[in-house]
Amino acid sequence: MAEAIMGYSPSGIFGYSHMLGGYAGGQAEYARVPHADVGLCKIPNGLTDEQVLFLSDIFPTGYMAAENCNIQPGHIVAIWGCGPVAQFAIRSAFLLGAERVIAIDRVPERLQMAKDGGAEVLNFEQVDVGEALKEMTGGRGPDAVMDAVGMESHGMGLEGLYDKAKQAVRLETDRPHALRQAIVACRKGGTVSIPGVFGGFADKIPMGAFMNKALTMKTGQTHVHRYFTPLLEHIQKGDIDPSFVITHRLPLEQAPHGYEIFKHKKDHCIKVVLKPGQSA
Ligand SMILES: NC(=O)c1ccc[n+]([C@@H]2O[C@H](COP(=O)([O-])OP(=O)(O)OC[C@H]3O[C@@H](n4cnc5c(N)ncnc54)[C@H](O)[C@@H]3O)[C@@H](O)[C@H]2O)c1
Secondary structure (H helix, E strand, O other): OHHHHHOOOOOOOEOOOHHHOOEOOOOOOOOOOOOHHHHOOOOOOOOOHHHHHHHHOHHHHHHHHHHOOOOOOOOEEEEEOOOHHHHHHHHHHHHOOOOEEEEEEOOHHHHHHHHHOOOEEEEOOOOOHHHHHHHHOOOOOOOEEEEOOOOEOOOOHHHHHHHHHHHHOOOOOOEOHHHHHHHHHOOOOOEEEEOOOOOOOOOOOOHHHHHHOOOEEEEOOOOHHHHHHHHHHHHHHOOOOHHHHOOEEEEHHHHHHHHHHHHOOOOOOOOEEEEOOOOO
């Protein structure tokens, strides 16, 4: 299936449906793990589980996305989305030397967490994001832009209706509202980094803006192993404590409730950690 859509099968991925191998994900009741010894990372003494848990996905994802921004001293990075991945991207951008990070979302507690990480924030329901970014960057645009939203981006106005309608009649698989906005907002010669997942086909990508402004695009499924050691060192040195992103700790029996509040962004939920053996 992947070959038919993408030309080649990119890889097998846990929990990414039959298109990418049909491997059950880490949250399945049982998962078969080929070459399990290769996937392990030995954690030194003195670190808590919560400090290192996110080395398995979202911390490397945010970090690789920031690395893909080609950050240079003085750079301004704008990040669409303030979900868990974006929260790590914000902190990683600062670790990599960004001078300013501007984060965009509409969920108040997510915007607050971004602010706590040092970002300036924009609520896309309250401001015109493109205009606000121009204003905040002296009319020049951010040096790098990042789409940490992906294929289920929330669109507004006519554009939002367009994507919904095309998706409903199966003429478009992905809703790339944030990506469109990011490409248009980026400064000339800037970089577009996309950690957000896309699955198939996205319409109305502003290729004219992309080409004429000479932008560079970098993306990909995260190379998690590549980042184990350097990010573990950052945690050990105290540069970052990834447990900041945890808003809920629940026993395994309350997993359905955890999924419910995460999916519907209830109870200020940003990241749930399930603790088998812990009583309710
Ligand atoms: N590349 C990888 O290897 C990799 C790894 C993990 C996750 N991801 C992907 O990263 C993306 C983010 O993951 P997450 O867990 O943080 O997701 P999430 O759903 O918790 O966060 C997405 C955020 O985007 C916001 N949003 C929606 N539309 C927006 C818009 N138009 N403008 C600005 N913000 C908007 C939402 O309010 C939400 O807070 C997803 O696509 C996920 O699949 C990629």
